[in-house]
Amino acid sequence: MNTETTEQAIRKQIADNPVLIYMKGSPERPQCGFSAQSTQILMACGERFSYIDILTNPDIRATLPEISEWPTFPQLFVAGELVGGCDIITEMYESGELQPMIKQASASHAD
């Protein structure tokens, strides 16, 4: 897969999935503490979300940081926008901002 098609694939993933996390491992078997904590919070929000394991997708792992201007993983996208990594997910969950944002994105995608 060349860089252009990887970038196109990523942009389509972000556009098609209202709540999408790029992570290390899977929600059932996270391979990093930051990815584990992030998916636990997403599960606590109670909406369906999509995930992509960047450990098994090296092209995405190499290309996404350039597109998102974000160097580390996990990366959470809601309604096509980068929300941030584990620290931001945690902070927004604790302040009560994350759950309504995710619920709204899921609801408008279902329309």
Place this chain on the structure above:
Amino acid sequence: MIVQERIERKLTDAMSLLHLEVINESHNHNVPPGAESHFKVVLVSEEFEDLRLVARHKQVNRILKDELATDIHALAIHTSTPSEWRARHGTTPLSPPCHGGSKSPQS
């Protein structure tokens, strides 16, 4: 301490900070003793006023771009304005525990 000092210097040079902590959390992870791979930075600055969290973190990531590309495997970032810092009584959340993935290639 070399990477830690470089992180401190770059952040101090690039920003006007009221408070800065650079904590080496590598010992919590699956790395050799003395490693400098996992860090937490705590920054308090008036420059964060009116900036969303994602914009604040991008600013920090930009300042530490070279270190993130080489030395740093994981970077926890906690940013506050002075009033936010007072509201949370100067405390930051704990970083999550290791899941053993540090032997995989760099992020």
